[in-house]
Amino acid sequence: MTRRIGLIGNPVAHSISPAIQNAALAAKGIDATYELWQTPLAELAERVASLRADDVLGANVTVPHKLAVMEYLDEVSEVATRAGAVNTIVHREGRLFGDNTDIAGFATSLRAACPDAKTLPAFVLGAGGAARAVILALAEIGVPTTTVANRGEARMAALDAELAGIAFQRLGMDEAGLRDALPTVGVLINATSIGWHPGETPLSLDLLAALPEGATVVDLTYRDTDLLAAARARGLRTLDGLPMLVHQGAEAFTLWTSVEAPVAEMLTAAAIARDARR
């Protein structure tokens, strides 16, 4: 029986997860396919119920269902509960388990690119779902301090309320405040949705001059961005979001199949699919 896995979200057509996961399934000789399951909110309950079929191994969940999906699951992991988001569902003998692999995905990609991350003060731009996963990953890595700056108040207030117990400082996005804070930052992370298009930057690029030499700039956008190009021009270490995407997918692959993920093949497939999307 060919097994099925899919991506539940709305929209999903742009996703490169099928390319990454189908490459992994092929590399490991697993008889399964990864599909796109476009799902409006009104069909979410029915979609999740369909995962209990014998041929389904599980699913990924993306925007806007990562929180809403929880109520339809039999169990949700501690880490997903803490993140307020399920991005992976595992089907085992009729029961559905919700998990979150974005946190481990970010932690693995940062540790690989920046082995000294544990000793470096971190600064996160953004306060949405991705920023939440990043803040939890930074806590798991054990960075000395995490500072978060966001454009609007509403998401920041939600972050304060929902990440109770995780230590982080908050800052506004005004340039003077950023200029004062950046000289002590070791890792700057863009977790806003700004960056995919040329000319889009989450902060004024001349602020990069305030970062110390040897700092690392990370952008969760899974391609090169103006922010990363400017950081490289300043001689800083950079990391885009593609390894995070692959490592969260690798964690999910192992949860579904109990097989070690072929990370190198997944990275290659991800880069090819990403470049084809440009």
Ligand code: NDP
């Ligand atoms: P959300 O919609 O939850 O949050 C968006 C964030 O971006 C908010 O902090 C928002 O600030 C900020 N933002 C949006 N527009 C602007 C703007 N014009 N100026 C300044 N800030 C802005 O999105 P997610 O957190 O889910 O995703 C954020 C990004 O991370 C996306 O690009 C996504 O693709 C990427 N991502 C990458 C992953 C990977 O594996 N590489 C995994 C998950 C996400 P405000 O509150 O003020 O609106």
